[in-house]
Amino acid sequence: MLEINGLHAYYGKSHVLRGVELSVAEKEVVSLLGRNGVGRSTTIKAIMGTVHASGSVRFNGEEIVGLAPHEVARRGIGIVPESRNIFPTLTVHENLLIGIKDMKHKGRWSVDDALDLFPNLRERVDTRAGVLSGGEQQMLSICRTLMGDPELIMVDEPTEGLAPQMVERVGDLLRTIAAEGVSILLVEQKLTIALRISHRLAVMGHGQIVFTGSPEELRADKEIRRQWLEV
Secondary structure, three states, X not given: OEEEEEEEEEEOOEXXXXXXXXXXXXXXXXXXXXXXXXXXXXXXXXXXXXXXEEEEEEEOOEEOOOOOHHHHHHHOEEEEOOOOOOOOXXXXXXXXXXXXXXXXXXXXXXXXXXXXXXXXXXXXXXXXHHHOOHHHHHHHHHHHHHOOOOOEEEEEOOOOOOOHHHHHHHHHHHHHHHHOOOEEEEEOOOHHHHHHXXXXXXXXXOOEEEEEEOHHHHHHOHHHHHHHOOO
């Protein structure tokens, strides 16, 4: 589904991505791990077209490097940014409606489907999003992205700053979404969540992928964890 080859990206003169090689198959959850500053978030921004990139990113066989973000979204890629980017003065319901790409086309997710994923949102459907807790806002951001009927969603640090109970609920939500056939590329700092929900994991270091393998393979590779993940 998603094939990345030789992906490079810069911020000014800073060379952030140095030939990233990565893939995500249909119905697969892939977690992108690594310490802060190694290029994980830049990778999904480069895929989405919000930073200038060179190399190749193919989605369903089509080259998408150089496309504008809205054109990438129309191809079937959704993004849940680390900042969440909910509209605080709009209600939960209004935020979900904004996520719909085409009102004439019925996607696989309806507003009711999204609310069923996280009942707390249904209870607060007419509440302004700005008064929701951080965890509720994260759930809303994920559900709003689903309203665009993506084939692949990229989720950037969804558990950052959340209480342990909410971290577990976010993990369960992502597993539910994957079970419905949506592929997920997850940027995550918490290794326990990534190991629990991922089919494969990729570890980044210095703007490159330094390891790709199953959860079992990463658990067994103490040297990779020591060199690239542990503080």
